[in-house]
Amino acid sequence: MSRRTLKELSWDECFAMLGQGTVGRFVYADDLGPAAVPVNYAVAGQNIVFRSQDGSKVRGLRGHRVAFEVDHVDDTSRSGWSVLVRGTGEEVEMERVPELLRRINDDVPLPWKEGIHKIWVVITPKTVTGRRLADMTVEGFI
């Protein structure tokens, strides 16, 4: 018998967890199928934002469906949480979005250096789901 306790997180609880993290996985699909890469992210209002290199694989999003995943698993206590944001992604030229810049600078002191990556990816969520598990086997996540 499983002793794990699984709790579904609300939208607000999910964003509270997202606010704790600094590294998440950008999830996208290209000609080879779905893929995920870790990125350093920030939360701006209800958006997930991160910087991207010119010419990277996330170019050309233009409203495509993407996802963003953040989790924390403690192997010792066998507990953890995960949040999955599903929505659309868009590239934004930093210079064109003073409003976004202002929101992020107000909310989140970014660890990123200036001037390396000019393109920002902004994810607008459609669904946000999350789970918290305690005293569990991690298999319970799905």
Next chain:
Amino acid sequence: MSRRTLKELSWDECFAMLGQGTVGRFVYADDLGPAAVPVNYAVAGQNIVFRSQDGSKVRGLRGHRVAFEVDHVDDTSRSGWSVLVRGTGEEVEMERVPELLRRINDDVPLPWKEGIHKIWVVITPKTVTGRRLADMTVEGFI
């Protein structure tokens, strides 16, 4: 200027890193687009394997394109690595694959409890890519 050092990992180096992990993200696509969920995994030969619940979202894979992502990021030292396996996923009934069971039991002592999840998902890689970063900003991952 960036001080980060980025090294592409070979197939064998990627599998060495995969062998160190216990939790990764299963990346798939459904009607809502791409998504990722953390799972407790094992490596069996060149395959990634994990257990799944009956009726979970990963049912009905049957050779669909999927991915599997594992990373480790140390915020303090600003270093880390990530590996992305891209390939196909298949559900396998445990009872039908004594050979797979034998390989896994020989290779990897599984932390999972017996009898909870009867379905196994087996990912067969087509591409395996990875990066190791040192003294970096995590933005460099993509």
